[in-house]
Amino acid sequence: MEVGRTQTLEVARLATMGIFLKEKEGKAEDAVLLPKNQVPEEVAVGQMLEVFVYKDSQDRAIATRKTPRLTLDSPAAKLEVVDKTEFGAFLDWGLEKHLFLPYKQQTEKVKLGDQVLVSLYVDKSGRLCGTMDVYDLLRDDSPYKVDDMVEGTVHALKDFGALVAVDNLYHGMVPDREVHGNLAYGETRSFRVTKVREDGKLDLSPQAKAHIQMDADSKTILEVLEHQDGFLALTDQSSPEEVARELGMSKKAFKRAVGKLYKEKRILLEDRGIRLVSP
Structure with a gap:
């Protein structure tokens, strides 16, 4: 099994603290705990459950039936900054343990209450973390065509324009001549597609026809x-x-x-x- 993804696992055994889940053909000793407060009323060994696997505050793999706002398989998402330390910030992603956003993964300064666009990644120690550097995780195969209206979030401001995550999933850019100083980092709004480039990336305008x-x-x-x-x-x-x-x-x-x-x-x-x- 892999942390950061929603998966269907088999009930390996029941325990007072919850139930232990493993992959269908996995070993019992590799099973992860689903805490008691999330165990269905009627459950039996061999039953299959859909869960999300992440790591708890002690860096142990743990399962949850809650749906996080961000996974390794989902688009980027805007999450609220709920705490800050000298090492980074913590984001509310819908689970008991907040998601850590390391200082080095912050492309803009953040403060409590900010809504920041982040993607999920696994760090060198195997922990799930957030990153505001979403560019390389966006795709260039959007279904949109010229004059379509799309929704996107500004994830970077450059000399040549504003980089936008369309649907928090696809590459978009507002050229500098269209920015006019009225686009801000993290702003989510509607854009009009003005061009679909050969590489699939979208040129956008904040203005309608x-x-x-x-x-x-x-x-x-x-x-x-x-x-x-x-x-x-x-x-x-x-x-x-x-x-x-x-x-x-x-x-x-x-x-x-x-x-x-x-x-x-x-x-x-x-x-x-x-x-x-x-x-």
């Missing part, structure tokens, strides 16, 4: 205007950085949305910025 995005961007500008007493100090001459900082969108998207609002006579264009037309 142009006509849909223009409506959303127009709404954003109106909301900002309303919160700033009807005036926004951005013009056609404003830099892309200023637009991204104020609105979280590209200069191109800004101009497109402003044009729409101007044609609808909902704003006035002044030398110093945009003014909301009073109803």
Whole structure:
């Protein structure tokens, strides 16, 4: 049997502390304990039970009928940081013993209460641990095509863009030109597939198709205007950085949305910025 995986094991013997389980053709001395509080009401030697095998606080293999939020066979998962030490952090993955996230496996600083995207691995001593370095564990055989809307979690921010785990399983990337400073590590949101590369990895955009995005961007500008007493100090001459900082969108998207609002006579264009037309 292997720690970190859900498997079907045979009841080898009954005991006061629980029952011992082994592989169908395995040796009785290799059996693992399923604690008494998880033993079904009616169980017999030879019966098969589906369990997850991991290690307890004393590094002994132990079985559980609970379903962890993460296994060696599952995609990455977002888990909550519930404790920290000088050696690493501990994550709630749905089992009695919290999952250890070693300091060296943290790609970003974490604090209590954070939700971090991690994968499961077995360390050199045979213990199950978490890692935030999920890139090599993601796949490039997604079923998605251009213009599909997908959900993903940002797992790294690079100079060339944001790396995204689509469905916490597949490789995705938002190019730097699409980031506009409004994507954060650990953020989970919807993305649009803009390209499927030859290697199967996905290029993504946080924006919907142009006509849909223009409506959303127009709404954003109106909301900002309303919160700033009807005036926004951005013009056609404003830099892309200023637009991204104020609105979280590209200069191109800004101009497109402003044009729409101007044609609808909902704003006035002044030398110093945009003014909301009073109803």
